[in-house]
Amino acid sequence: MTQTAGPIVELVGISKHFGGVQALRGVDFQLFPGEVHALVGENGAGKSTLVKILAGIHRPDAGVVKFDGQVIELRSPTQAQTLGIAVVQQEPMLFPDLDVAENVFMGRHPRDRFGRVDWKRMYREVDQLLASLDVSLDSHAPVQGLSVAEQQLVEIAKALSLQARVLVLDEPTAALSAHEVDELFAIVKQLRERGVAILFVSHRLEEIFSIGDRLTVFRDGAHIITAPVSEMSTEEIIRHMVGRELSNLFPKGEAEIGEVVLEVRHLTRPGVFSDVSFQLRRGEILGFAGLVGAGRTEVARVLFGIDRAESGEIWLKGRQVQIRSPQQAMEHGIAYVPEDRHQQGLVMNFSIAANVTLPILQKVSRLGLVDPRREQQLARVYSEQLRVRSTGVEQLVNALSGGNQQKVVLGKWLATEPSVLILDEPTRGIDVGAKSEVHRIISELAARGLAIILISSELPEVLAMADRIIVLHEGRVTGTFARSEATQERVMFAATGQDE
C-alpha cells in the first residue's frame, strides 16, 4: 500500500466556534489516500466538529479546506458527497421503509434513456457492490428489518457507490458485536487497498491499534499530535488526550462491604439473556463488563421493572420480589441511571429542580400539590453535593454541559434514596475532568453503604472501579472476577466469549 504524493484532504488553520464555545482552534490536519487515520480525543475536543465540517454541515470561521490540492468551500452535505466525501454517522441515517438498494441510490437513481428510474440496473449494481465487499445483504430487503451493523454496511455501500475517496466513520463500533466489528474492519481494510482515505473517529484504543495507520489527538479544540500508530503507546495517547497522568483518573476509595442486598438467580429473558445469577453486597461496586449488545443493559432494565424476565428470581434483602414497573423498583429501593441521558434521563425543557424531583414528587408535595420551596431545597441539596455547575436549580438542564447534566441525572436518582444503584455507562460522552468527578462520587456512594452495579464498556473504568466484575457475552455470564484477579486480557477473553 503506497501513499500518493499529496493528501486528499488538507485542513489548514481551521477555527470554529459555537456561541461562546471555541470548538476548533487553528487546526491543521491531513488525510492521505489509502490510509486509515484515527482521530481521538475526549468529548469537546473538537472531533465531531471536524467531522461535521468535512461533511459540509458546518462552515469554518477561519482557515482553508483543500481537497486534492484545490482550495474548496464546503457549503452543504450534498456538495461534500459530490466531491466524494462520505460520512457514516453513529446513528445510520437511512430510510427504513425503503429497501437497501434505494437507500444506497436515493437521490441518484440510475436512469434509463427515458429518464425513468431503472430498477433492474439499480438492484444489479447494488448486488455487485455488496458482493465486491463480500457482504451478504439482500438488496431488496427493507432497511427497517436490518440490524445496526447491517445498516452501517448499507451506509458504506452508499459511500462506495458515490465513488467516495474519503470515508469518515464516526464511532462506528459503538453498537456492534465483536463479530460485526471484525467484518467492518475487513471491509475497511479492503477500502484502504482501493486507495480510499479513511478517517476513523473512536474512543476505543484497542481498535485503533488493530486497524489504524496513523493517529491524531485533539484536545480542547487544538491539534496536539499526529503520529504513526506503531510509534505510540496507550499511556502516551491518553496523556496527550488528557494532558495529565493516567493514575489520577480513577480514584477508588475503600468501602466496607456488608451483607448481600440483591441476589439474582437464573434470570432469563429468551433471546436476550439467560441464566444470569449474581449477588450484590452493601458498599460493593459490581462491574458489568462486556461488549455492546451483551445483554447488560437488558438485565438492568429487568431489575428496574421496564422489561419482564420470563424466569428466574430476584431477591432483595432476603425476600423474593416481583418487579413489574419502575414504580415498584423504586419502592424496593432500586434506582437506574440509564445509558442515554437525553432520551431517558432528563426532560430537557425542565429545570434542574423539576428533573431531580420527578421520580419523588410525593416527597415534595402536600395533598397532591407540589411545594416549590421544598422542591428547590431538595434539588439544592443534591446539586451541591454533586457540585453541579449551574446558575441555580431553576436553570433549564439543556443549558448545562454534558458532565453537569449527568450529575443532575445522578442527583435525581440519589434523591430516591435507593439501596441499589445501577449505573449504565455513567461516564459516556463526558470529558475526562467530569469523568473523574463522577468516579469520585461513585466511590463515596459505595463508602456510604450503597450497593452499586456499574455497567461500562470501558475496560479501564471497570477494572479500576469495581470490587468484583461479571462479564457477559451474548446474554450469558462468561466470567466472574474479583478485583485482584481481573486483568484486561481475562475480561476481554470472557467478553468475546472465548473460554480460557
Add this chain to the structure above:
Amino acid sequence: MKKLTSLLKTWEALLVVLLLVSILLGSLLSPYFLSGFNFYAVTSNIMEIAIMALPMTLIIIVGEIDLSVASVLGLASVVLGFLWQRSNSMPLAIIAALLVGLVAGYFNGVLVTRLALPSLVITIGTLALFRGLAYVVLGDQAVSNFPTAFTNFGFGTIPGTELPWSGLIFAALVLIFAVVLHFSRLGRQLYAMGNNKEAARFAGINVARIKLALFILSGLLAALAGVIFTARFSSARPDNAVGFELEVVTVVLLGGVDIFGGRGSLPGVVLATFIVAILQNILGLKNISGDIQSLAIGLLLILSVLGPNLARRIQVVVARRRLAVGSSKQV
C-alpha cells in the same frame, strides 16, 4: 428555552389583549352586545366546547389528540334521548349517557395505550364510528319531549344572574383542571410525559395508565357536554354537534398549547375559549351566517400556530444577531 417560557407568558398576555379588544369591538359594533342577555348567549353557546376543551388541553399536552369528542357528544345525546323515550326516567338516561362517554373514552384509550396506535388516526376512526352508532340508534329521528326540569337546567340561568347552570359546572371544572395541571404532582407528570415520554417512564411515571385515564375523562366530559347540549336545545339528534371537535382543537391551540405536546396553560385555553365565543357572538349579532363564522374559525386556527412560529423565527434571528455582536458567557 427560557425565552420560550417568557414568550408563552406574553402569549397569555396577548390573549388578554385580544379578549379586551374583542369585547371593545363587540360593544362598538352592536348596541346589544353589553346586555345581560347577550352575556348569557355568549356563555351558554360555548359551554359544551369549553367543557370538552379542558380534557383536550391535557391530552394535547401529553402529546396525543382526541378528535372523537363531538361524536361522543352526539352519541351520548342520542342515548339520552333514546333511554328517556323508553324508560321515562331522566336519571337513568343521564347516567347511561355518561356511561357511554366513559366506555367510548376507554375504547379510545385502550387502542392508543395498550396497542400503541397513533391517536390521530384512531380518533378519526372513532369519530366516524361513534357518530355512525348515533345514527344507528336514532336513525333520522329526534327526541324532543324532555321534562321541563331538564330543559330548564339547560336553558335557564342561575336565579339572580345571567349565568347559565352549565357555566357553574364549567367554572368548577376549570378550577379543578387548573389546580391539577399547574400545581399538582399529576400536572408535573403530564408536562414531563409531553416533553419526553421515555424519561417520564424511566422516572416511574405510569404513562400508559395516565393516558388511558385522560381519554376516559375526555369521553366522560364529552358525554356531559352532550347532556348539557341536549338540555339546551331540548333535542336529541344523531347530528348534534357535528364538527365541534375542530372548534375544540382550535380553542386549545389558540390558547397557546403546543400541538406537539409539553407546553401550554389552562388560563390560556380559557381565555381563547371566550375570545372565540365573543367573536362568534359578534358575527351572529351582525347576522353573519354560521357557515361564514367557520371561515373565521379556520383562519384563527391557522394563525394560532403560524403566529408563534413566525414569532419564534424572529426571535431566533434577533438572538443570532445579538450573539454575533457580543459573546455570551460560557456554560
Add this chain to the structure above:
Amino acid sequence: MTTTSKEVERVKQRGLSGQARLLGLVSRVRELGLLIVLLLIIVIVGIQAPRFLSINNFEQILLSVAILAIVAVGETLVVLARNVDLSVGSTVGFTAFVTAYFFKELPHANLLLGILLGCGLGLALGMVNGLIVSFGRVPSIVATLGTLYAYRGLVFIFAANTTSQVNAYDVPSDYLALATTQIFGIPALILIAAVVAIIVGYFLRTSQSGRQLYAVGSNPEAAKMIGIRANRLIFAAFSASGLLCGLAGVLWGARFATVDATNATGLELQVIAAVVVGGVNIFGGSGTILGAMLGAIVLGTLENALNILNISQFWLQAIYGAAIIGAVVLDAFITRWLQRAIRAGRKRA
C-alpha cells in the same frame, strides 16, 4: 473489479437479511390481502343477493368511488410525505360549486375552459395549503383543519353572493355528459379515475421526485442530509392534491347535477379511510396508489353491499370508522409479529 453473477448469488444466499425481505413482501401482500377481502365480500354478499354479482352492479360500484378515488390519489401523495390533507372535502365542494356556477352563467362557454377553471381553483387552494405547511411550518393537521373550515366558509360566502343552488337544468348538457359518457362501453368517470391513478402511480414508481417523496416521509432528516428539498416536495404534494380535488370537483358537479354549498362535506373521512385501509402508512414512507385504489373499492363495495342487503344506510359511517380502526390495528399486529420473528431468527443464527 468485476464479480460474476454466480458470486453474487453465493453471497446473497448467506444473507440473513433475506428474513428482513419478508417485511418488504408484506407491503406487497397488503394489496393481495385487499383483493382477498374484496373477493370475500363479493362471495358472501353474492350468495345472499345474486344481483350483487352483475356487471352492471360492479360498474355502479366503480362509478360510485371514481371521484373518491381521484381525491384519494392526491391524499396518498400528501400522506406518503408524512402529512395529511383534511381540507379535501371543502376543496372539492368549492370547486364543484364554482364550476357548476360557471357553466350556469356561461352556458355557451368552452367545456375545457370550465374544467380548467375548476382544476385551477383546486390547484390554488392546494398551493395555499402547501405554503402554510412548508413555509409557515404549521403542522399539516392543524393547517388543513383550518383550511377545511376556511374553504367551506368561502363556499358559503360565494353561495350567498351568487346563488344558493345550481340545478341540473341550469347547466349545459355537455357538462353533465362528462359524468355519463362512455368510451368503449366503460363510463368516462371510471376511465378518468383509472388514468389518473395509473399516471400518478407510474410517476411515483419511476421518477426521481416520486422516490424522494417516499424518502421524505420515511426519514425527513436523512432526506435533508442528502440534499432532498423536502419543502418543495411537500408543497408540490399539496398542490397536486388540490389540483386533483379540483378535477374531482368538476366531475362532482357533472355527476350530482344539483350542487349547493354543502357539497362533499365529510369527504375527507372517506378519503382517509380509503387511504388507510389501502395500506398507506399514516406516518409516511410506504404505501402505493394501487393500495389506495383498492381501499376505495373495498369501501365502495361495502357501501353497495349495505344497499343491496337492505341494511340501513345509517350503518355506513360506523362501518367507515370500524374499517379505519381495523386497518390500523391489523397493520400494527402484522408489523410487530414480523419484527419479533426477524429478531428471533437473528438470535438463532
